[in-house]
Amino acid sequence: MSVGTEGRGMAELAALLADGTRAGICLALLDGRAWTAGELARRAGVAPSTASDHLSRLVRGGLLVEERQGRHRYVRLAGPSVAQLIESLAGYAPAPPAPTGSLRASTAGAAMAYARTCYDHLAGRLGVLVYDALLADGRLDRASGLTLTPDGWAWAAGLGVPVDALRAARRPVVRDCLDWTERRPHLAGALGAALRRRFLELGWTTQGAGRAVRLTPGGRAALAATLAIPEDTLSPTPPPRPASGRA
Structure with missing residues (x-):
């Protein structure tokens, strides 16, 4: 793997946390619990649709995992290593x-x-x-x-x-x-x-x-x-x- 490729990967990870709302969501999830998108939207002070977009990016980037129960979407940190990073x-x-x-x-x-x-x-x-x-x-x-x-x-x-x-x-x-x-x-x-x-x-x-x-x-x-x-x-x-x- 080239230095440039490694650098791009790190830059992509940094970009995930370069937004204040996404960073705040990750900090809230340091309690180890699973939160709904609506709860995190209220915590972050943003519209549910905005929170949903941010959560999708964090899930695709591997920082969060999600599970669905009925109509509710729950997310949590992907694991202890992510918590330590945050x-x-x-x-x-x-x-x-x-x-x-x-x-x-x-x-x-x-x-x-x-x-x-x-x-x-x-x-x-x-x-x-x-x-x-x-x-x-x-x-x-x-x-x-x-x-x-x-x-x-x-x-x-x-x-x-x-x-x-x-x-x-x-x-x-x-x-x-x-x-x-x-x-x-x-x-x-x-x-x-x-x-x-x-x-x-x-x-x-x-x-x-x-x-x-x-x-x-x-x-x-x-x-x-x-x-x-x-x-x-x-x-x-x-x-x-x-x-x-x-x-």
Whole structure:
């Protein structure tokens, strides 16, 4: 394959995400759910016909997959690798401006920055803290590419993570994913997905609005203990005051 051919392929992919509406649709789908075209049209603030055209382009480009149930058309990201691409690209985008709307919008933004889902794994400041703690304790190792160490396997098993399923998974056990708000990696891969599910099962986290994730008081104490993270470090950051000063 020639350099020119490879370049055209990359340019075509970039063109898919060069439109703000299509990029926004992909970011919305980072919650891992399937959405209807109508829901995404309302989210993007465009006409249903316009959203449908954008979705068709994203499906043809391989970023989304679709399924139909009756008269409804559902779309979702094509897989974890696409989710990682979207989140990583967002990490290179300019930082979002300071909030200028209501206190409610500011609070929602702070909740998303603290902890959220990135497709099927944990992102935001909480996701980065977990990733850093696993590295610091020697449960993850980056000496020759990111790997889960024997101590890491033992820790995951002790937490109740189905490690046999991790070993048999077709996707990488661990991958790092550039966090778009923290601008540092959080943990993706089969283990990242398994930890998000396990934290929910244990009641350490609950699902908030949209992609936001809440850390429960019991979860804060448990994570602090199992990952040797100072408990006060796990406290959410208060939302910034909106620039307009309105509540």
